Amino acid sequence: MRLLLLAVIAALPAAAHADEAAERGEWLARQVCSNCHTISARAPAGRNPRSPPFSAIAARPDVTAGTIATYVRQPHANMPDHGLTARQAQDLAAFILAQKPR
Incomplete structure (x- = not known):
């Protein structure tokens, strides 16, 4: 049990860092990508039908x-x-990888 607790505690800074990176990425995506791409399920659809949605990009194996x-x-x-x-x-x-369908 202690080892599990230590592993969870050790992973927290990495998870927080990944969340912060995705938040910065979302801001950037809204500024430079959203004109063409659908950047998330909560965002308006991109205007270029040839630009894949971020969820489709993230789903590629x-x-x-x-x-x-x-x-x-x-x-x-x-x-x-x-x-x-x-x-x-x-x-x-x-941010793009955070759009991977679950």
Whole structure:
């Protein structure tokens, strides 16, 4: 029982950090992504039907925080270059992964 309690206590800072990153990512998504993408179930639908909803991106089996963070920082034809920092990309990835359907 003590080991379980210690494991839970040790995980709290990491969970709090992940929540903070997702909150920063949500703010960023509302600023730069929501024009095209549906960013969450609570948000208005994105205006570009070719832009996948974040829940669909998060549901892909090969998607990780690292692949999302790398992808959003690479300029490509279907998405403008928003000039995101590494931390912004990581925060956005945390928010996108939080949209994974349960």
